[in-house]
Amino acid sequence: MKSFHWLIPGALALGLSACSTPEIPFDKASAGIQRIGLLTPGFPSGPSVALASDPGQSFGLVGALVDAGLQSNRESRFKAIPVGNGFEPSDEFWNDLVAQLQKDGYAVAGVPAFRDRSDFVKQIPPAQQPVDAYLDVVVDSYGYIAAGIGGDNPYRPFVVLQCKLVRASDSTILMQDRVAVNAVNQGGGGWAAPKLITISPDPAFSFPEMEDLTRNPKQAVDGTRSALVQSTDEIGKLLR
Amino acid sequence: MRNIHWPVMAGAVLLLSGCAHTPPPPMLSITQTSCDALPDMQHAQPIPFNGKDDTSVSVLFDGKTACLQSGADAKSLYRMYRLPDAQSPYLISIVSVPTEVSVFVPRITILDAKGAPVREIPPDSLTFRNGNLSALFRSHANDSYLLLASDSDQVGKSSQQILESTQVTTAVSGPLYFTYHSGNDQTRQLLYSHNGSVEITLSPIPQAR
Numbered sequence: 205m206k207s208f209h210w211l212i213p214g215a216l217a218l219g220l221s222a223c224s225t226p227e228i229p230f231d232k233a234s235a236g237i238q239r240i241g242l243l244t245p246g247f248p249s250g251p252s253v254a255l256a257s258d259p260g261q262s263f264g265l266v267g268a269l270v271d272a273g274l275q276s277n278r279e280s281r282f283k284a285i286p287v288g289n290g291f292e293p294s295d296e297f298w299n300d301l302v303a304q305l306q307k308d309g310y311a312v313a314g315v316p317a318f319r320d321r322s323d324f325v326k327q328i329p330p331a332q333q334p335v336d337a338y339l340d341v342v343v344d345s346y347g348y349i350a351a352g353i354g355g356d357n358p359y360r361p362f363v364v365l366q367c368k369l370v371r372a373s374d375s376t377i378l379m380q381d382r383v384a385v386n387a388v389n390q391g392g393g394g395w396a397a398p399k400l401i402t403i404s405p406d407p408a409f410s411f412p413e414m415e416d417l418t419r420n421p422k423q424a425v426d427g428t429r430s431a432l433v434q435s436t437d438e439i440g441k442l443l444r
Numbered sequence: 445m446r447n448i449h450w451p452v453m454a455g456a457v458l459l460l461s462g463c464a465h466t467p468p469p470p471m472l473s474i475t476q477t478s479c480d481a482l483p484d485m486q487h488a489q490p491i492p493f494n495g496k497d498d499t500s501v502s503v504l505f506d507g508k509t510a511c512l513q514s515g516a517d518a519k520s521l522y523r524m525y526r527l528p529d530a531q532s533p534y535l536i537s538i539v540s541v542p543t544e545v546s547v548f549v550p551r552i553t554i555l556d557a558k559g560a561p562v563r564e565i566p567p568d569s570l571t572f573r574n575g576n577l578s579a580l581f582r583s584h585a586n587d588s589y590l591l592l593a594s595d596s597d598q599v600g601k602s603s604q605q606i607l608e609s610t611q612v613t614t615a616v617s618g619p620l621y622f623t624y625h626s627g628n629d630q631t632r633q634l635l636y637s638h639n640g641s642v643e644i645t646l647s648p649i650p651q652a653r
C-alpha cells in the first residue's frame with residue numbers, strides 16, 4: 205500500500221474538498237443487493253499525527269518547512285506504536301468492515317484491488333464469485349490531530365474516508381459518501397464540506413501533548429482503533 | 445441637530461443589540477392543549493421541483509407551529525409538505541441546524557396520496573453532516589406527502605459534540621502585518637428539542653463520476 209501522506213494536513217484541516225464526491229444515499233428497498241464484493245480498501249501506509257494549526261504557519265515558507273519537519277518527527281515517533289502493540293490498522297479495518305456488512309445480512313466476498321493513489325479504483329476487477337455490487341472504500345488518512353498547540357487542544361483520533369457502492373451489472377453508483385471522525389472546522393460556515401458526515405471522536409481518547417501519546421501506547425492504539433470502528437459502523441449505517 | 449444625534453445613535457445601538465443573535469431556549473415540552481389528532485393534509489405546503497434544480501424550503505419550528513397528538517401522552521410540533529409528482533426518483537435532504545445548545549430532532553414520515561403512512565425514515569439513520577443533524581434519502585414512486593415532526597421520543601436526550609477548529613488572526617502595526625494561526629477544541633452538549641431551524645431540499649440524484 206502506498207503512502208498518501210502528501211494529503212496531510214491539507215485534507216484534514218479542510219475536511220476534504222467538497223467538489224469531488226457528491227453524496228448519493230443508498231436505497232436498500234429498491235436496490236436488491238445481497239452479495240457485496242468488497243474491494244481491498246485504499247489505506248495509508250501509516251498513521252498521521254497532525255497539528256491543524258500552529259504558530260509556524262505564521263512564518264511563510266520557513267515556517268512551513270519547520271512545520272513539515274515537526275510533523276515528520278511526530279509521525280516517525282508515533283509510527284512505532286501500532287507495530288509495537290501488534291496493531292495492524294488496515295487488517296482490523298477490513299475485519300470490522302466485513303463484520304459490519306455481514307451483520308446487516310450481506311454476503312461478502314473479498315476482491316483484490318490495487319490503486320496507485322488515494323482514490324476510488326478506476327477499473328473494478330471482476331470478482332471470483334457472483335456479486336450484486338462492489339464496495340470501494342478509501343481511507344484518506346487516520347491517526348491523531350490537534351486543533352492547535354497547548355494542553356487545551358489535545359490530540360484526538362481521527363479518520364477521513366470516502367466510500368462508494370457500485371452495481372455489478374451496469375456500474376450504477378448506488379451509494380457514495382464521505383465520512384470523517386473528528387473533522388476539523390465543521391459547522392458554522394467552516395471549511396469542512398457541507399455534507400461530509402461528521403462524527404465526534406470518543407472523548408475517552410484525549411492526549412494533551414504529543415508525549416502523552418507516546419507515553420501511553422496502549423491507549424493511543426485503542427483510540428486509533430476506536431475511530432476506525434466508528435468509521436466502519438458509519439459505512440454499515442449507510443448501507444442499511 | 446447635535447441634540448437629536450445622540451438619541452438616534454442610542455436608538456441605533458439599542459436596535460443593533462436587539463439584533464444580536466440570541467438563540468431561543470430549547471423547547472422540551474409542548475404546552476399547547478389543543479393538538480391535531482391527525483396531520484392536517486389540506487394545508488400541506490407544496491414543494492416545487494422541476495427535476496433539474498435544487499429547491500430548498502427553510503422553516504422554523506417554534507411555539508407557533510401546529511402540534512400533533514402523536515401518542516397518548518406524546519405531542520409533537522409538525523409541518524406537512526406536498527411532494528412533487530416527479531417522473532424519476534430524486535433526493536430529499538432534511539437538515540436541522542443546531543444552536544449553541546440545542547437542535548430540532550426530526551421524525552420523518554412519508555405518506556401516500558390518501559395520507560396513509562408508507563414509510564418512516566429510521567431515527568437511527570439520522571447523522572450529523574458538517575455539524576448539522578441530517579437525513580438524506582431517495583424518493584419512491586408513491587411518495588406524496590412529507591410529514592416532518594419533532595420526535596417526542598428523542599426530545600430531552602442529548603448528543604455530545606467535540607468541535608475542533610482553527611482561526612487566523614491578523615494584527616497590523618504601521619506598515620507591517622502579522623497573521624497568527626491558532627486552534628480551538630470545544631466540547632458541547634446538544635439537547636434534542638421540539639424547536640429549531642430546518643432546511644428541506646429536493647435535488648436530482650447526482651451523476652457520480
